[in-house]
Amino acid sequence: MNTLFPDKINIYGKRERGLNMNRLMPLLFSSLAIVSIFSFFLINSPNPFPITSKQDLNSVQNQPEDDNDHRLHSHAVQVKQIPPPTKDEECDLFKGQWVPDLRGPLYTNSSCRSIPESKNCFKNGRKDTDFLNWKWKPEKCELPEFDPKAFLEIVRGKKMAFIGDSVARNHVESLLCLLSQEELPEEIYKDSEDRFRTWYFPQHDFTLMKLWSKYLIAADERMVNGTGSGIFDLHIDKIDDEWAKHLPDLDYAIISDGHWFFRVLYLLEGDNLIGCVYCNQPNITGLNISNAVRMAFRTAFKYISNCKKCKGGLLTLLRTFAPAHFENGAWNTGGHCNRTSPFGEAQVDFTKFDWEMRNIQIEEMKGARKEGKNIRVLDITRAMLMRPDGHPGIHWGNQWMKGYSDCVHWCMPGPVDYWSNFLMALIRN
Numbered sequence: 001m002n003t004l005f006p007d008k009i010n011i012y013g014k015r016e017r018g019l020n021m022n023r024l025m026p027l028l029f030s031s032l033a034i035v036s037i038f039s040f041f042l043i044n045s046p047n048p049f050p051i052t053s054k055q056d057l058n059s060v061q062n063q064p065e066d067d068n069d070h071r072l073h074s075h076a077v078q079v080k081q082i083p084p085p086t087k088d089e090e091c092d093l094f095k096g097q098w099v100p101d102l103r104g105p106l107y108t109n110s111s112c113r114s115i116p117e118s119k120n121c122f123k124n125g126r127k128d129t130d131f132l133n134w135k136w137k138p139e140k141c142e143l144p145e146f147d148p149k150a151f152l153e154i155v156r157g158k159k160m161a162f163i164g165d166s167v168a169r170n171h172v173e174s175l176l177c178l179l180s181q182e183e184l185p186e187e188i189y190k191d192s193e194d195r196f197r198t199w200y201f202p203q204h205d206f207t208l209m210k211l212w213s214k215y216l217i218a219a220d221e222r223m224v225n226g227t228g229s230g231i232f233d234l235h236i237d238k239i240d241d242e243w244a245k246h247l248p249d250l251d252y253a254i255i256s257d258g259h260w261f262f263r264v265l266y267l268l269e270g271d272n273l274i275g276c277v278y279c280n281q282p283n284i285t286g287l288n289i290s291n292a293v294r295m296a297f298r299t300a301f302k303y304i305s306n307c308k309k310c311k312g313g314l315l316t317l318l319r320t321f322a323p324a325h326f327e328n329g330a331w332n333t334g335g336h337c338n339r340t341s342p343f344g345e346a347q348v349d350f351t352k353f354d355w356e357m358r359n360i361q362i363e364e365m366k367g368a369r370k371e372g373k374n375i376r377v378l379d380i381t382r383a384m385l386m387r388p389d390g391h392p393g394i395h396w397g398n399q400w401m402k403g404y405s406d407c408v409h410w411c412m413p414g415p416v417d418y419w420s421n422f423l424m425a426l427i428r429n
Contacts, residue, residue, distance in 0.1 A: 091141035093425055094379040098342040098386055098415075101135035105413035106146065112177035112412075119170065121392050121411035128340045131389040131411070136418050144428075146421045148182035152204040154428055160252035161209035163243045164216070167322045168256045169195075170409050172210045174416045175423075179208075196242075209250075211243035214260040216300040231264045236274075236295040239303045248309040252427065254378065255300060256319035258357050259408060261289045289353070294360050301368030301375065317426060318365045319378040319419070323354035324408045325388035337393045337407035342415075343386040354385060378422050383415075390415040
């Protein structure tokens with residue numbers, strides 16, 4: 001009989017045999033041999049359990065305890081810090097591709113009531129939904145998900161302004177929808193033309209502003225019989241004070257512009273006319289759009305760099321040119337944008353003027369940064385060149401664009417929401 005581990009009766013009334021020491025001893029010797037060999041391996045191996053990066057270690061340590069954890073079922077997952085680039089590999093958030101993502105947008109027509117009519121594509125007849133099922137994937141790293149709660153914590157007690165044309169307004173409208181999923185703001189100012197607006201988030205003491213500017217610099221529209229002609233005099237040495245007067249109060253300034261330069265423009269320095277764009281007058285120096293864009297952004301960045309009253313911690317971000325996607329014509333010559341899926345990078349024509357506009361803006365930004373100012377780039381051009389499917393098109397054209405396709409602005413929700421992913425990554429790091 002086995003006296004060390006006697007037999008016992010289990011719950012079913014059957015006898016279970018105890019552990020026999022005669023059988024146990026060989027098993028113990030075998031186990032000790034295996035442990036000895038394994039210990040020798042551990043002692044002599046430089047890295048027996050390879051974790052390739054600190055990020056891998058964090059991911060192991062921070063696994064949720066429960067598979068039913070709510071973070072696993074929310075699109076607005078907890079945002080993690082982007083790991084620093086290695087010596088051999090730079091993380092470029094703005095170079096990548098659009099990949100399928102079936103989780104859908106962070107907001108809808110019903111969860112964000114502030115979507116402007118002009119960008120409310122589903123309300124105005126758009127039927128396809130595939131354009132919502134994509135996310136931006138950088139080549140060598142990850143773009144963090146937008147987290148409205150984390151964003152509002154980052155900007156607590158701060159003031160942020162989007163400065164530029166109606167595409168800048170499109171961006172701030174998208175950001176408002178994203179943030180309203182966490183906190184509904186109070187609108188504390190709105191002008192009669194909906195060009196200057198201010199919102200306040202009381203729980204986070206955060207102020208968000210939209211400051212309208214067609215060219216960033218001073219501009220006067222030529223009038224004909226009391227009606228605007230669409231022809232402008234641009235004062236390349238003078239800033240547009242309507243936005244510049246707010247600069248000393250800001251902690252974040254997001255600068256963008258570009259779509260108003262495609263028209264007849266006369267460029268003046270002081271009282272001297274130095275040239276014109278599209279005027280085709282023999283006695284005036286002919287300039288191109290690139291010249292006008294470069295001069296405007298150079299003046300804007302010079303003003304920011306020389307701002308003596310601005311806060312020392314002011315962060316200025318250049319949001320690069322957002323391309324239009326007209327096909328078979330322009331907005332007033334029958335052009336349209338009816339695509340329903342993204343392009344791959346191989347389908348993008350980087351010789352088009354959209355990419356040149358982006359390059360000019362970045363060159364002027366880099367020139368200003370040499371002055372030591374905190375100016376960085378929010379480079380959305382490459383990603384948005386791949387999104388011909390993201391515009392309202394004809395769905396709102398009959399009212400907003402008077403019968404023309406809107407291939408300049410962006411549907412909400414839509415790929416424009418990813419601009420705030422980029423924005424959050426930049427201000428977080």
